[in-house]
Amino acid sequence: MSAPSNPDAQPSDLPPSSVLSHIVDVHCHPTDAPDGIPASAMDSLQISICAMSSMQSDQGKVKALASAYPEKVTPAFGYHPWFSHLISITASTSAPPKETHYRTLFFPTPAAPNAAHEAQFQALLPYLPDPCSLSTILDEVRANLTLFPNAMLGEVGLDRAFRVPIDYFASLRILTPFTIPLEHQLRILEAQIDLAVELRRNVSVHSVKAQQQTVELLSKMKAKHGDARWNRISVDMHSCGLSVQTWRDLEKKHENVFLSLSVVINYKHANLRELIASCDADRILVESDFNDINMCTSWTWDMVRIISEVRGWPIETEWIEDDASLEEKDWGVIRRLWKNWLRFKNGNHPTKQKAKRNKRRDYNSEGSDIQEI
Template sequence: MAAAKWPRSVLEHVIDAHCHPTEARAVSAESMERLEITVCAMSTYHGDQSLVRDLALQNPVKVIPCFGYHPWFSHLISLGTVTSKYEHYRHLFIGDDAEPSAEKVSAFEELISLLPEPMSIDEVLEDLRHNFGLLSSTKTMLGEVGLDKDFRVAFDYRASPRRLTPFTIPLKHQLLVLEAQLDLAVELRRSVSLHSVHCPQVTVDLLNKQKSKHGQQWEIIRIDLHSCSMNPQVCAALQKKHKNIFMSLSTTINGRSSNLNALIAGCPSDRLLIESDYNHIDACTEKCIEILTLVARVKGWPIEDEWLDKLDDGEWGVVRRLEANWRAFING
């Protein structure tokens, strides 16, 4: 059923657990007026934290703001004293290689002129605290944060087409940036939207470490493995061990995988969420309807054609079930 055919009374209960409306373009007042679902708007680097904040302040009913620093931009963050911009980036991309290839030397020399001065991790955490404080009355989240083993740094991320360098960001650096943000999430009791690509064991080890480190405080917050691309068996084991781990799926990313149906089927029914993972607000509803429809089919849940206030649990449809999951997720 196309989004246009869904009644507004049902759409009002749909939550898009992960999208990027401020990434592609300015979000118009007309687009927000047309929007009938609730969206969790992610930030990713220093430049878009304020965009997400302003969107949420202007649309407090429809937008849940999510503040965080994405692994793709973690090279812009310094973990210690910065002696120079040049040395910071050379350490990350060249490391201890005494004789880097000509390709790397050439790429680095071009890239360094395009990169900003690095932010310190203390500045990052202060920025997050500031934004969480300004929107303390809303269900703000930490996001998007995470790990990505294979992402290659672009010369200009905003360019189209995007030209890539030969450099990846060391996982050790990504981990330290992520752990600092997760510590803050635990302290402030914020749920987390977590990116994990091509590093399942590192992610599993990290989550186990956080559980051991924070104990009951870790259990209070909720972690969403967004557009989860892990093996379904790995996910099942992870969710069995960690009762605070949810999974959100999208056709935008997961639709490329043959594991999508298995991920839906294997996820505990009370810890499944849906998302668009899209960067155009006008398309978020349609993308959510796509994954909702698939979830309903795989789980054998009916799709509501009207919203009834009082129903027994056995009569719940896909939207009501996922809305209940969302409430459990965001309330911790």
């Protein structure tokens, strides 16, 4: 695979503003930028973005950004699996004592921890906040989603590769041996998706080293809520790292699941082009997954170009507002992605009718039935 065409694209490399304004970066993290978001960068932004939150400290930042730029920003509120250890899933509305909570998570077996792990735990503990109860987190997410009628749930998901660092915000993170139990992550993810279904909000899902568990959870959610309620929302597998076969299976089982791709994450995956080629034309979305708003446009644009190349969809040099004047076969890559975004945003996906069993009775010469098919 050749290198990305131009991840630092200058304005002269980009399409005209009438075309650019129909590009949506469906997953980015501008509020994570260490130096903040310059107002000048947001004022000059010509694409639209979906700004993700992931932890307690950035929920308010995303809220403020969406309030300041409602035409450009779709906010997403939720808790990322990397921060799920900060949440208590006990039945009580109040979280247990700090050390009890984290010790239970990181040392799930009754055997005494070895000396090295105990030392790491004692080094980590001062950097960890008091845990927050899941009910409190859900109340906060509910309030934020309710405040913005177009808001999504995100970024949420599962991650079996993440190791808890001593200080997440340090410039050089020192990793501990501790991981977050998958069952703990699943409880928090399922509760957040339940809320999304209740409020009819779309979801941006992170999945790392958890293909099977993610597929199983989506099937569980569909069975739990029923086809009709499940298909009212859309689910985006962000920077999708699933195998081609797993993705094809998801497409068949879920009418509401979309695939979004980023150069930052997906370019290093050997199956990127095959994944693009195999995906239904109406399920593909693009994203930057970047935290610098100045780079979101160029990184998203580069993925647009890769999709254009793989699928053979031309890149528009002008925007035709009248859809009726264009047959679908003549749509360019940006129009196709724009239509996919609208389909994702609007939800309410049609549910496939299950084929009814065709019953008939065959009879022998005496008239008694002998077989049901």
